[in-house]
Amino acid sequence: MSIGVIGGGFAGLTAALRLAQEGHDVTLWEKGRLGGQAATFAVANTRLEIFYHHLFQSDTSIAALAEEVGVGDKLMWLPSNVGYFADGRIYPLNGALDLLKLGCIPFVDRVRLGLVTAYLQKVKDWKKYESVTAHEWLTRALGKRAYDKTLGAQLRAKFGSYYDRIPMVWFWGKIWLRTTSRRSPLDQEKLGYFDGSFQVIVDALVQACSNAGVKIVRSGLSGITQAPDGTWLAKPEDGSSTTAVDVVLATVPSNIFQKLAPPLPADYVEKLDALDYEAAVVAILELDRPLSDVYWLNIADDDLPFTGVIEHTNFIDPAKYDGKRYVYLSKYMEPDHPYFTMTSDEIIDAYLPHLSKINPDFDPSWITNTWVYRERAAQPIIPMRYSERIPDHRTPLKNLYLANTTQIYPEDRGTNYSVRLGNDIAAMIVSDLEGRSASAP
Numbered sequence: 001m002s003i004g005v006i007g008g009g010f011a012g013l014t015a016a017l018r019l020a021q022e023g024h025d026v027t028l029w030e031k032g033r034l035g036g037q038a039a040t041f042a043v044a045n046t047r048l049e050i051f052y053h054h055l056f057q058s059d060t061s062i063a064a065l066a067e068e069v070g071v072g073d074k075l076m077w078l079p080s081n082v083g084y085f086a087d088g089r090i091y092p093l094n095g096a097l098d099l100l101k102l103g104c105i106p107f108v109d110r111v112r113l114g115l116v117t118a119y120l121q122k123v124k125d126w127k128k129y130e131s132v133t134a135h136e137w138l139t140r141a142l143g144k145r146a147y148d149k150t151l152g153a154q155l156r157a158k159f160g161s162y163y164d165r166i167p168m169v170w171f172w173g174k175i176w177l178r179t180t181s182r183r184s185p186l187d188q189e190k191l192g193y194f195d196g197s198f199q200v201i202v203d204a205l206v207q208a209c210s211n212a213g214v215k216i217v218r219s220g221l222s223g224i225t226q227a228p229d230g231t232w233l234a235k236p237e238d239g240s241s242t243t244a245v246d247v248v249l250a251t252v253p254s255n256i257f258q259k260l261a262p263p264l265p266a267d268y269v270e271k272l273d274a275l276d277y278e279a280a281v282v283a284i285l286e287l288d289r290p291l292s293d294v295y296w297l298n299i300a301d302d303d304l305p306f307t308g309v310i311e312h313t314n315f316i317d318p319a320k321y322d323g324k325r326y327v328y329l330s331k332y333m334e335p336d337h338p339y340f341t342m343t344s345d346e347i348i349d350a351y352l353p354h355l356s357k358i359n360p361d362f363d364p365s366w367i368t369n370t371w372v373y374r375e376r377a378a379q380p381i382i383p384m385r386y387s388e389r390i391p392d393h394r395t396p397l398k399n400l401y402l403a404n405t406t407q408i409y410p411e412d413r414g415t416n417y418s419v420r421l422g423n424d425i426a427a428m429i430v431s432d433l434e435g436r437s438a439s440a441p
Ligand SMILES: Cc1cc2nc3c(=O)[nH]c(=O)nc-3n(C[C@H](O)[C@H](O)[C@H](O)COP(=O)(O)OP(=O)(O)OC[C@H]3O[C@@H](n4cnc5c(N)ncnc54)[C@H](O)[C@@H]3O)c2cc1C
Pocket: 006, 007, 008, 009, 010, 011, 012, 029, 030, 031, 032, 033, 034, 035, 036, 037, 038, 051, 052, 053, 054, 055, 219, 220, 221, 222, 251, 252, 253, 256, 260, 280, 282, 330, 375, 378, 379, 404, 405, 413, 414, 415, 416, 418
């Protein structure tokens, strides 16, 4: 069968590889960068992700794929460190002892926070957390004072005005991920990164796709229509000729999918529309010296215009970048937030005055380059009781499938889960096609 895949992120590339390995004739269209949200750009004779990226030790699907496409030995597991910025100072936050010293909340609240976290690490039945918001559950468990200053601040940072509507299952998933990612609770956390950036696995995956016969077209699609005989017609944005395929798999965000596909039945559209996305704007600074000694700094101070400072070169050796330092200043926001449409220079200008709060010695002369990247569909905002409302991968239109980050649940989106999604959706399509040919006369 001929199969068209829309989108060359991890989900699309993985699915394309699997479908071609099963003998199908696969064409993949990618509008922007192969690698999607995990794509990279050139810095200091190497590559760096447009959005900060690392893996957890529980990310077994992507680790297995890396082995399969020949770059397993490039996946490094390195110690990392986390900090918490509140009341104008950085608190290290790398385990129970640091938590007990978290001076931005009273001691009794620190103990309570530790107990609540330890409790959540033990919970396996996540279903009960689908019907209660994280705001409500955590306020009750921690008390308002501790919640506002710690986990509430983190929810506000990630979800903006949606922060009090996020189901507890999302927060549970975060705790669960960090727990299963550690070999033992006392282990220092190690995170994964590809030596040479995520481009290493993207390139290897693209090569594996080509070897398996996938045709990769570097153009977006402007639409897909279904001919009376059921064949799908894929129309490229660059005006080149339409391609006819038997099956289409879309891995683009749901809002883009709805623009590309023919009108869909109202109940399916309702499911797609039940979930919106937070957008992200990420500024990257290249510095001639470190900003701090922390890799991952959560900002719990509403006066700062960014909510995360991720100093990549406190995780990966700066020697790999000719000694240069790379710092991501991250902010999630509603897509109508002014920052999403501000120019890159305006964003940098808005952020710079706040860096001296992180390091009082900071001087703009340390900056040797800057970049700003934006993503509209950065973070799915999961609604309550989502397990009852997830849009089916099999859309109501025959031979049209959807596999995107909104269908990753109860885990949060991530490259590992897009690889798993790519594997699963390819298996589903293959099994549907085999079922049909077996029942054909
Ligand atoms: C700020 C940020 C930080 C992150 N940090 C991490 C991290 O540390 N670790 C981690 O594992 N994950 C992280 N992620 C998440 C991870 O990158 C994504 O979940 C994953 O890459 C999504 O892959 P995907 O293939 O499902 O979707 P995407 O990567 O979004 O791929 C969809 C592709 O479709 C293409 N497309 C869109 N429209 C069209 C069209 N009309 N025609 C053809 N193609 C089209 C897009 O260009 C894109 O390449 C982060 C994401 C963000 C935004």
